[in-house]
Amino acid sequence: MKTIIVGTRQSALALTQTGQVVELLKQLAAEHGIACQFEIKKIVTKGDRILDVTLSKVGGKGLFVKEIEQALVDGEIDMAVHSMKDMPFELPDGLVVGAIPKREDARDALITRGYSSLQELPQGALVGTSSLRRASQLQHLRPDLRIESLRGNIDSRLRKLEEENFDAIMLAAAGLHRIGWQDRISAYLPPAECLPAVGQGALCIECRGGDAFVLDLLGKFQHEPTALAVRAERAFLGRLNGGCQVPLGAYASVSEAGSGLEAPLLTLTGMVGTPDGATMLKETASGSDPEALGRLIADKLIAQGAERILAEVRE
Numbered sequence: 093m094k095t096i097i098v099g100t101r102q103s104a105l106a107l108t109q110t111g112q113v114v115e116l117l118k119q120l121a122a123e124h125g126i127a128c129q130f131e132i133k134k135i136v137t138k139g140d141r142i143l144d145v146t147l148s149k150v151g152g153k154g155l156f157v158k159e160i161e162q163a164l165v166d167g168e169i170d171m172a173v174h175s176m177k178d179m180p181f182e183l184p185d186g187l188v189v190g191a192i193p194k195r196e197d198a199r200d201a202l203i204t205r206g207y208s209s210l211q212e213l214p215q216g217a218l219v220g221t222s223s224l225r226r227a228s229q230l231q232h233l234r235p236d237l238r239i240e241s242l243r244g245n246i247d248s249r250l251r252k253l254e255e256e257n258f259d260a261i262m263l264a265a266a267g268l269h270r271i272g273w274q275d276r277i278s279a280y281l282p283p284a285e286c287l288p289a290v291g292q293g294a295l296c297i298e299c300r301g302g303d304a305f306v307l308d309l310l311g312k313f314q315h316e317p318t319a320l321a322v323r324a325e326r327a328f329l330g331r332l333n334g335g336c337q338v339p340l341g342a343y344a345s346v347s348e349a350g351s352g353l354e355a356p357l358l359t360l361t362g363m364v365g366t367p368d369g370a371t372m373l374k375e376t377a378s379g380s381d382p383e384a385l386g387r388l389i390a391d392k393l394i395a396q397g398a399e400r401i402l403a404e405v406r407e
């Protein structure tokens with residue numbers, strides 16, 4: 093019997109989502125009469141080793157995926173489960189996205205000490221986040237809030253909420269849902285208030301482009317509406333040379349076409365803002381070609397000065 097070795101980071105979230113993916117793949121394989129078994133292999137990435145430094149200062153793309161991709165190229169693993177939002181725009185030679193499964197909640201969540209919404213936070217409240225995207229949008233809505241850096245895995249960030257006197261922190265809802273901690277969420281921020289990171293809530297299953305066995309299995313795991321939305325968001329990201337360390341967000345929704353004959357319609361909103369939230373560029377458009385739509389929104393923001401904002405942040 094064929095053994096598929098699945099590589100993952102070793103954070104609580106990574107292990108949980110990889111375990112969930114493997115369970116679903118086992119069911120799929122059984123349904124299709126594909127004989128295989130799975131083995132999970134934990135890999136430590138650079139992003140895991142330097143959890144005490146702000147990501148935008150560490151620099152470099154793909155902090156959470158590089159070592160795992162190397163293991164794929166070297167044949168030490170056959171498949172990798174990543175959070176889509178951690179994926180750089182370009183994949184190394186020889187590797188492909190084998191499947192994009194159905195998206196979890198894409199929204200950001202606010203976890204507070206006793207407040208039930210962003211609006212309810214007291215004047216000058218202290219909010220922990222190391223994401224420039226979250227900081228920019230929070231400061232845009234509430235210029236009075238004080239924002240301080242907060243890194244670490246989900247579990248350690250929740251601990252720091254108590255230990256380091258934050259009034260609130262922000263995390264992706266998807267991660268909290270996956271590890272069963274949804275009851276810690278005080279409020280969800282709708283995309284109209286806070287656009288999520290490109291690909292947030294989605295997973296990326298990566299494999300070798302020449303591995304027909306794995307590609308065949310993963311092909312049955314793909315969720316087409318999610319894949320279309322992620323393609324549009326990542327086309328936007330690619331045009332702006334973005335990573336997860338710049339104040340840029342995007343969210344695409346997909347409406348299934350009525351008759352089933354025409355292509356599904358995508359609606360994409362993208363934003364680029366200054367870290368202090370004073371300038372907030374945002375555009376929305378609809379279309380059926382995900383790459384064209386992503387580039388269109390990026391070009392609209394570039395025409396308003398998005399590249400200047402991103403260049404200043406990268407310096």
Ligand SMILES: NCc1[nH]cc(CCC(=O)O)c1CC(=O)O
Pocket residue numbers: 175176177178262263264265266267291292293294336
């Ligand atoms: N940058 C870290 C990261 N990468 C993926 C997730 C979980 C959510 C997801 O799968 O999108 C998180 C944590 C967070 O932002 O709260």
